Amino acid sequence: MDIEAQNHQLRLEIEALQEKIASLKESEERYRLISSVSTDYTFSTKVMPDGSLNLNWVAGAFESISGYSLEEFKARGGWRASIHPDDYPIDDKDLARLRNNQSTESQIRTINRDGKIVWVQVFAHPLWSNEKNRLVGIYGAVKNITDRKNAEENLIKSELQFRSLVENIHEMVTILDFKGKPTYTSPAVERITGFSLEELQQMDGFCLIHPDELEDAKKTFEFLKNNPGVQTTRINRLLHKDGHWIWAEGTLINLINNENINAIVSNYRDITERLTLEKHLKDYNERLKLILENAPIAIWDWNLETDQWYATSKYYTMLGYEPETGYPDRIIWINRIHPDDRKVVEKKITSVLDHENDEYSYEARMLHADGSYRWQAVIGNAIERNKENKLIRMLGVRIDINERKLAEELVMNSEKRLRDFLEKINLIAVILDINGKVIFCNDYLLNLTGYSSAEMIGADWFDLMIPNDHPDVKKMFLNSLKEGKILSRIENPIVTKDGQIRDIVWSNAVQHDSNSHILGASSIGEDITDQKLAQKTILSKDRLLHLTGEMAKVGGWEFETKTMKGTWTNEVAKIHALDPEGESNVAFGLSFYDSESRILIENAIDRAISNKESYDLTLKMTDANSVKKWVRTIGIPVVEEGKVVRLQGTFQDISELKKAEDDLRLLNAELEQRVLDRTKELETSNTELARMNRLFVGRELRMVELKRQIKELEEKHQTNNS
Template sequence: MPKPMGLSLTLIDEKLLQLLISRVEGYAIFMMDVNGCILTWNQGAEKIKGYNADEAIGSHISMFYTDEDRRKNIPGKNLNATLKNTTFETEGWRLKKDGSKFWANVVFTALYDDNGYLAGFAKVTRDVTAKKLNDDQRALINAELERRVDIKTEKVVATERRFRKLIENSTDGISLFDSHFNLFYRSLSAMRITGWGNEERTLKPIEDFVHQEDIASVREAFNNVLQQPDLTVISTYRARHKQGHYFWVECMYTNKLNDPDINAVVCNFRDVTKKVEAEEQIKEQNKQIEDILHSITDGFIAVDKNFNYTYANRKIGEMLGCEPASLIGKNMWDLYPDAVGSDTYKAFYEALNKQCYVVKEDYYPPLKLWQENHVYPSATGLSIFIRDISKRKKAEASLLRSESNLRSVFENTDLAIILFDMEAKLLSFNNNARELSKIYFKRELEIGQSAFYYSPPERLTDIKHIMKQLRNQQAITYEVPYSLGDNNTAWYEARWVSVLNKEDEPVGIILTMKNITDKKQADLERDRMTADLIQRNKDLEQFTYIVSHNLRAPVANIKGLTDLLQLEAEESDKECAAELKALSASVYNLDKVIIDLNNILQTGNASNDTLEAVSLPMLVDEVKDVNGQLISKNNATINCDFNSISQLSSLKSYLYSIFQNLIINSIKYSLPGLDPIINITSKLENNKVCIVFKDNGRGIDMERNGQNIFGLYKRFDLSVEGKGMGLFMVKMQTERLGGKISVSSKLNHGAEFKLEFPLNS
């Protein structure tokens, strides 16, 4: 759709405009370009004139004038008067959408950019039909008064009283001043507008009722009006209302001091706060539009019918290597004669002559510039957006040069590749895809054919679902088998991917098919071996369970019989006593091995228990309570810092066992003469929970014993009673929880055990 010349509505935020003027309903406030075409439209305009925004924007303001005014070119004369005076106010009959007329008070304001160039016009319209009818009625009354004065002078007093009533009830306020700016008369409407009573107003100087910043301009206006009889001076300033706030008034001072019937400076004033606020909004809007035009990445120019520049933004200056202001008023073809006869030249004339939107790409050799021109016509010239597409053109040329290489890659990959549009129509494919289709679908791939044509009936629903997911930019990968006959199957990995444009919108679909038969067979073999290993492990666990439990009773019996024999031998056969004692020790050791084996089996079975939230401080307290006598006896100190993480989702029984073994070991293997100190800390590290146990004990010779620290029945300090089970159980339980344990130590300098668990064990 063509855009109006000048400030384009599509370049500004619609929501911002609504915030600026949506609440102004009593006024039609809108902006026009330099030709009088409407750029913006508010609710007040729609309410007064009957047109909605879509109907009004882009139209010329002449559609609101009567046929007679259009014949007299009143719209053009109004704009010319505005250009001459910056602001122009007028009244007249205007047309609504339904053809009815209303009397309008119209204020035009010329809008200029920061460089002083005309940017457009603002127009504020009030429906003052009631006032017009009132004024007409007043005129009729005045005429009647004059007629009656001629007929009956005795009715002058009554007529004067009636006239005074009309004045007092006027919407505008009326005040009379003497030559010293002293107030001696005010109409009732003046009281309504300002809130001040006559006595309050006459007893105070003018400075008490005018904003401090405006006092000088008000006095200057009054002094000016005193210079000449019948002179009229208009002054706009902020007046203080009786309620304390300031409002804008527009005062028209007229010097009637030379008229003996009046002998005063007449001040007609009205409340124009809404008008001033609307004008400020328009100024702000105009500034924002200017900022937008200067900040857009496209060049923008406006030219008249003779192709003379009327506007140029900052970007076009950068593209042409000149100051934008230097272009204004100059002819385009005089500045750039090399462009005469070019595609750009033809496009500009086509848009102007046919009054249609034209877009054209062209290359301008003197500036080595590829440009994309968007040309919008109007009755008085062209608005042109110029985009620098040099980089894109170079990229396209590079893409064309590399097309043969891409085709080579496309054809020599081991993948079967098919490209579809978003309607699942086939666009392109490589030789691998062609051969695969022949073998498995028994059909030739054809450009334009639907993907559903090649899908087996049983998979048609799945393919349709895949196409729907791809519209949401979801990549889909799955494995699919194809029968080769003779009980053989070929496996393929199918991957569907959306092709996105620069706006991240899906514009196509790529299907790749990779032969994974060898991998699939290896996976099946691996699964078979894994299942076999699992079964073997179960059998081994069952065997261990049977051995540990079935041996427990016989060993207990042997132990009991050995104890009895040992007692009898001590009394009757002392020569056999030593042999029986050795046998009893062996049976005792065998019983401990079976008990340890049962403990290990129970640890493995407990891994299926339910996870729970375990408080680390409470866990340490429980260990300290149970082992309180050992801790007190050795004068051990346990320091904890769980500020980083104090809770872990895990098996509480495992964590309790781990904490207890590590704490007891630190106490048991403390340095002689040194009270044991155990520091336990927690922290988050690489999305893992790290728990560190550090003591000041005897330490471990890592070079000598580091490989066997966590071995079953491995002991390195025989001066302390133990079985070599503790660290083995700690490592086993830590790994069952999905964690790992590491140790760093130096002989006689303590040990540090580091446990690492996933956040959810």
């Protein structure tokens, strides 16, 4: 081949190469143009022979995300200098994969010009030279995912707050399906019953209830199951793992109409000690689950002159449709917008077409191939107009934000469920920030203290609620909170708006964000003011009763008819000369009576149980020290549901009374004999007196007769003299 032919061939190759370069530049310019209308950016980096990286160009929202121009970005050290130090290992791993001719996708924190952290998702692809057998370039795209990360963090924070509050409540909360099987149990269940959460979830919901109350409990459950929204309160004996029975008061409510629960919720609390003091309790609970996923992005290009519309494959697949060849039908996609959102979308698009704006953005629901609607965010920019300023071309992006919307909805629902839960429980619920300011409180606290929500939210809790005689509480609590070491359970008073002091038992928990930073504290409080007053009253009465029993040598006793076991007071044990802490039962108590008295008391007990008859007996017994005593015992049957379930009564040492009665009988007998003897003496005296009286009366009669005769003689003598 001659030189002219070779030159001609070379020119042809050069022209072909120039056409390819021009085509490549046009493609590159188109890629940059598409990226410039999104919230993301694309980049191209050259890899030098020594392995160093040289950023060639960026396109899109690079400057708005980083805050730097390309030149400033490169001058301060480029990509590596913008990465958060904690994420260097991720970048090192990505670069190693690229040097092995592998694409990468990662989420990394960057620091923008203002010093703020910007979360980005990086898609990087290697440009490999087979000739040089090394990486010669990197190209890819960067997506700003800060909003999504913030939504995830807020979601986690809300869930942590809710779980912290629920799991620190001292009541046991159980969610039952409509067969009575537990689907959720709170940690307090193990503390109260001794059974672990795993053990309880394998059991029937009724297996812990006392057999005597089981049938009624099942009836209540059936009634609730058939009456949505109905709430009832029960007091049951529950089986503890070690075999003893505990008294528990609970509230059951049918929440089938609550779409977040759809079950029967029971809230039980150990009231064994409280029944001894005052018989009072309150309790409630709820749970939460949230899910969040990443979202893809699609690009579209609309030529208004030809009304042709180009879209990437993700435009279809993110909504479950198969990618189409050629140009899609724009009208079909407009009709896939939810009817409630369509007018707003069309108005925004029209505002750009009519030259009112150069860009638009909206969030709307679009029809998925499965028939559901998913939230989409769309951004459109007018990028080309003709000489008459008529819009002829638009570029834009569509982002699937369904997960973000769901996350936002879940956060709102979570907060609503948390608020609903805290508003329903008859306990104080309050959340403080790190400085002790109130950021949440429930209506129970407002009703208890008399403050309004406006007065409470944002107020300094310690300045508003803590009595003046507790000046160190604020300092101690906040210092402990900042160290993350607050007491989980403590008793502190609060002062109401009208000056009343209320005693509160608090259950406290430190609130953290997803990075374990301390945000504040959440507290559940129980008002025990009335309970403490009841305790004081009961203790006072108990001391008075004990003193009365000692003075009267009388005590009380009680035993269950089923087990024939029971208890007696210290005074009853003292009468028997026994240790008050010792165990008592009916057979043991009967062993102290003599044979005749034992027959009497056994018959009386039998009649009390079978015929519901009370008894009052005076009996002989011998105590543990062989001292014989007279006692009086009174027994009264306790009837429940037509059956005598226990006997209770009093027991009194009347030995001194009996001795006094015997002494009195002897004294009466002696007095009676003395009366008889005196009567005989009086009878003798009376006989003599009667005789003397007769003599005296005869003498007196004679004297009267003599006086009469003398008077007659005197009268006769006077008559003769006259």
